[in-house]
Amino acid sequence: FDKNGDGFIDREEFQFCWNQWIKTIVRPVNAFLIVDVQNDFISGSLNISNCSAQHNGLEIIEPINNLLETVDFDAVFYSLDWHPSDHVSFIDNVKKRPLHESTPVDADSAQVYDTVVFAGPPPMKQRLWPRHCVQDSWGAELHKDLKVLESGTKVYKGTNPEVDSYSVFWDNKKLSDTTLNAQLKMKGATDIYVCGLAYDVCVGATAVDALSAGYRTILIDDCCRGVDLHDIEHTKENVISSHGVIVHSNEVKRMVE
Ligand code: VGL
Ligand code: ZN
Numbered sequence: 001f002d003k004n005g006d007g008f009i010d011r012e013e014f015q016f017c018w019n020q021w022i023k024t025i026v027r028p029v030n031a032f033l034i035v036d037v038q039n040d041f042i043s044g045s046l047n048i049s050n051c052s053a054q055h056n057g058l059e060i061i062e063p064i065n066n067l068l069e070t071v072d073f074d075a076v077f078y079s080l081d082w083h084p085s086d087h088v089s090f091i092d093n094v095k096k097r098p099l100h101e102s103t104p105v106d107a108d109s110a111q112v113y114d115t116v117v118f119a120g121p122p123p124m125k126q127r128l129w130p131r132h133c134v135q136d137s138w139g140a141e142l143h144k145d146l147k148v149l150e151s152g153t154k155v156y157k158g159t160n161p162e163v164d165s166y167s168v169f170w171d172n173k174k175l176s177d178t179t180l181n182a183q184l185k186m187k188g189a190t191d192i193y194v195c196g197l198a199y200d201v202c203v204g205a206t207a208v209d210a211l212s213a214g215y216r217t218i219l220i221d222d223c224c225r226g227v228d229l230h231d232i233e234h235t236k237e238n239v240i241s242s243h244g245v246i247v248h249s250n251e252v253k254r255m256v257e
Helices: 011-026 057-070 091-096 180-187 199-212 229-241 249-256
Strands: 030-035 075-081 115-118 124-127 153-157 191-197 216-225 245-247
Touching (some): 030 057, 030 199, 075 199, 153 180, 216 249, 229 245, 245 249
Parallel strands (some): 075 153
């Protein structure tokens, strides 16, 4: 730059620098990603209040709505766990696919939340869940009290019957990605605010993938509820060690504006 060698850059050069680098530092493009705030996780078949942490998923709706109403995000995404009826994660489907010899529990003794190893090939670890978020069912709908913006974008995941998908970016085997990254790139997003259900499953996996994809990633702690307290602590440690940030929702407006 400074192609004239006079110590100044001209307007065109400045414009180039601004678009390429400066804008992403001084004017972040903020995306808000609300993960799986669906009936089944709040009061349906995979109600997280029945899991060890005994969390109440309903409690995040008010702080999330409050953010949607008060913070001027550049883009808002709602993810939906969206499984076909024969999905590999459903415990009632466990006998439909052969297990690998290394599986710690066999198909007859497998209980909900156990991990089995399917034969593949390649062999695939899978945690078993109750049948949940079946495409087009009530359980898969976003909770009725969640504010769904007209301008918001829905992202569907877990649609391949053969592989589970915790992250909103990738399935668990990284066989295919969702539409999320392309849509974030299209909006020029630099920063992603992540919240939702379940903290230690889909929210955690999504935050870690957002960091790997190079986004500044902010996890909104009070807008998440999870399955297991130890796993939630582990999720937070992972996010911090991958250079993510964990904040309370009352800090977000200041950060965005
Ligand atoms: C989820 C378990 C199974 C989640 C999805 O959204 O956290 N958890 N499928
Ligand atoms: Zn699922």
